[in-house]
Structures are given as structure tokens and as C-alpha cells.
Amino acid sequence: MTKKYIWPVATRLAHVLIIIFFAVAYVLGDFDELLNQHVAFGLALGVVFVFRVIWGFIGPKHSRFRDFNFSLGDLKEYLLNPCSKTKEYEGHNPASSYAIVAMIAVAFLTILTGMLAYGIQENHGVFSFLHNSYYREMEVFEEAHEILANLFLAIVGVHIAGALIDKFIKNGDAIDSMISGYKRATEEVKLNFSQKIFSFVWIAVSLLAIFYLLFTNNVFVASHNVKQDYAALHEEFYNECGSCHMIYPPNLLPKKSWIAMMKDLENHFGDDASIDDSLNHSILAFLIKKSAENSTSQASLNILKSLKDVNKTVIAISKTPYWDEAHKDVDDELFNSEQVLSKANCKVCHIDIEYGIIENNLIKIPKVEK
Numbered sequence: 349m350t351k352k353y354i355w356p357v358a359t360r361l362a363h364v365l366i367i368i369f370f371a372v373a374y375v376l377g378d379f380d381e382l383l384n385q386h387v388a389f390g391l392a393l394g395v396v397f398v399f400r401v402i403w404g405f406i407g408p409k410h411s412r413f414r415d416f417n418f419s420l421g422d423l424k425e426y427l428l429n430p431c432s433k434t435k436e437y438e439g440h441n442p443a444s445s446y447a448i449v450a451m452i453a454v455a456f457l458t459i460l461t462g463m464l465a466y467g468i469q470e471n472h473g474v475f476s477f478l479h480n481s482y483y484r485e486m487e488v489f490e491e492a493h494e495i496l497a498n499l500f501l502a503i504v505g506v507h508i509a510g511a512l513i514d515k516f517i518k519n520g521d522a523i524d525s526m527i528s529g530y531k532r533a534t535e536e537v538k539l540n541f542s543q544k545i546f547s548f549v550w551i552a553v554s555l556l557a558i559f560y561l562l563f564t565n566n567v568f569v570a571s572h573n574v575k576q577d578y579a580a581l582h583e584e585f586y587n588e589c590g591s592c593h594m595i596y597p598p599n600l601l602p603k604k605s606w607i608a609m610m611k612d613l614e615n616h617f618g619d620d621a622s623i624d625d626s627l628n629h630s631i632l633a634f635l636i637k638k639s640a641e642n643s644t645s646q647a648s649l650n651i652l653k654s655l656k657d658v659n660k661t662v663i664a665i666s667k668t669p670y671w672d673e674a675h676k677d678v679d680d681e682l683f684n685s686e687q688v689l690s691k692a693n694c695k696v697c698h699i700d701i702e703y704g705i706i707e708n709n710l711i712k713i714p715k716v717e718k
Contacts, residue, residue: 352533354410354439355525358547359403362396363526365554369393370455370504374497380708384569387466387473388561391568394459395557397452399550406546408537410439416449417442430513438533441514444522447507454503458496463568465489469646470707476572483644573645576704582634584627592621594695597704598635599643600665602652606635609663617664647706650674666691678713687714 373389376382404413416439417423423442440448467475469486482489514520525531539547561568578595579586589595598606610632613621623631640648647670654670655662662668675691682688688696695701697713 350532351521351530352536353529354531354533354537355529356408356411356537356539356543356547357529358550359407359411360526360529361551362400362403362554365396365551366393366400369396369558370500374501377494377497381711382708383466383470384472384709385562387462387569388558390459390462391561392554392558393455396550396554397455399546399554401452403546403550406543408539408543409535410533410537413449416440416445418445430517436520436532438531441510441520441522443510444507447503447510450503451500451507454496454500458493458500461489461493461496465493471572471644472570473568479572480644483646483649486646486649571707573705573707575700578702578704581638582631585631585634588623588627588631592619594693595702596665596694597701597706598638599640599645599648599704600651601640601663601668602655603636603639603641604661605663606632606639608661610635645706664692665694679716682713682716685714685716687716 369389369392373386373393376386376389379386403411406412409415417437419442423446426442463473464475464478465486466473468478468482468489471479511523514522515524521531560566576597578590586595601609609616610628613623613628640652643649650670651665651668654668654673658669665671683691697711698706699712700707700710
């Protein structure tokens, strides 16, 4: 067979976008402060796949799902003879046919669980309405998302391995065809007018999607965490505590920590912060009401979890195991710098912490002046 043009530009460009969007999203997943960007690339990947599914029904020959080779006999022959040349396939071979369908299915499940985790755990995006109901199960959605993302990576790995075997062992032209569009086939593929329009829209929307998701406060990444006006919520707490130090959100410590702290204000981190009993009781009641046990935030749950096996009562947020884990990669030089001065000076990096907001994308770590 001679080489014919069978892979249109849109198919090949979408292939490239899938590689780029997934690779970037996967890498960004390891950086908490880049969570919004991770979500943006993941959702953009979903946009490409949505169009690919539609293309699977309205696209030209070889791009349609009905033209995929799902023969189990052909798949068995193809897989059992990895080092020998098997019969040529004009479009997708049996292995790539199954791999593409598997990637599409796993990609959508990965994106769905990611959006659920983002909404329930971070209170961001379109599933934020589930935050208050399922926040205690937030880790389940995150773990499911990670498992599926790694499964997608494994399928991609197998797909790439198959393509390399096809090229270097079977002497096939699958890889070359995804670059040039030409593959050994009996007839050339030509797009009709509707397919050409769809192709243009597919790539244009996919590219616009990533810019929209990255650079606008859109519904898919918007935060639904509400700033707490502590002055309005409890004026005495705000005035008494805020007159000496920053306002620490009450949800960052459990009830017993606040009780222990308010019982011993005479020895409040080296100072005498005593107040009259009625004021003490009023502030303590507010702290208990807003304590970690009564919060749906991820930080509150992680703090409670980290203190579960700690025998003593911890009254400093920076002394909790969770704080240590969250800041393990921060050099002590930063805490000792003139900009920060202390581990207790949270607002230097967490710019909205005095409003009860602790979000990864709002972390601003200052440069240490030497």
C-alpha cells in the first residue's frame, strides 16, 4: 500500500494538546500552591476529549469509533507477536483502538473525581455545593483522583510503548503518520465542509479554554470560601486578641486547646494577657463555637487528625504535627528573617488568614533579604 493522507490536522493537533495538557496537569499536581493551574489544565484536557468523542461519531474514516478495530482475535494476534511483523492496519490497530477508548473513559473519570475533590476539599468550582455535606470524606475523592490519574498515565505509557514497538520492531508508520498525517492506506481521507468547521472550532475552543481557565476567575475555579469578619462576628475577641497580635482563625485549634489557653492567660506565651471573667467566658464561648471540630475546612480536619495521637494539649498552631508537615520544606531561614521574625507570624505568607481564609493559591512567600 502507498501512503495516503488519513489523519486531518485537527486530529493531530488534538493529539499534541492532549499530551501537553495532561503532562502539565500531572506535574502541577505535586505543587499545592499551583492547584488552580493544575485544575485549569485538567479541565482543558477534558474539553479536548469532549470534542474527540464527538469526532468519533461525526469525523472522517479511521477517526470514527465504528472504524476502530475491536476484534479480540486481532488483538490477541497483535499482542502475542510484539517482536514480529503482523498484518498492517490502515487506521488504528487493535491495541491502540482499545487504548484510546480506555484513555477517554479514564480521563473523564479522572477529571470528574478531580472536580469533586476540588469542590469538596477546597470549596472551589462547580461542586463546591457538596463541601458542607461531604467534607469529612474529602480524602476519598482525592485518593480516587490520584489513582485514576496514575491509571491514565499507565495507559498512556503502554500506548507509547506500543507505538515504539510498531515503529522500531514491526516497521510500522503509526508515529510518523501522527506527525505528517500520511499512513499506508488504500484511500485518502477528505473532510466535508461540516467536518472542517468542527475541526476549526475544536482546536480554537481547546486553546481558548486553557486561557479562560488560567486567567479568569471563572465558575470552574472560583472559591466559595467566605471571608470571616471577626470584628462583626465577635467584637470582643477581635479587639482583645487583635490588639496584641494577628487574628488567628479559631478553627485552627480544637476546643480543648482554646479551653486550656483561656484558663491560663496569665502565662500567655510569656506574657500576662489576663482579662476579667465575663470577657473571658464570652471570648471562650466564641472560640469553642468556631473551633476546628465545628469547621468544614481542610486545614481544620488535618489539624484534628494530626492531634489524634498527641497526648498533651497543644495551644500553638505552629506546634501541631500538621503544621510541621505542611511547612517541612520551608527553610528556618525564612522564619528567622526580618520579614517574618516568627513561625507565629502566619499572615506574612497567608495573606487572608486573618479573614479565616487559608488557600494554596493565596500563599505569598517573601524573598529572604540577606
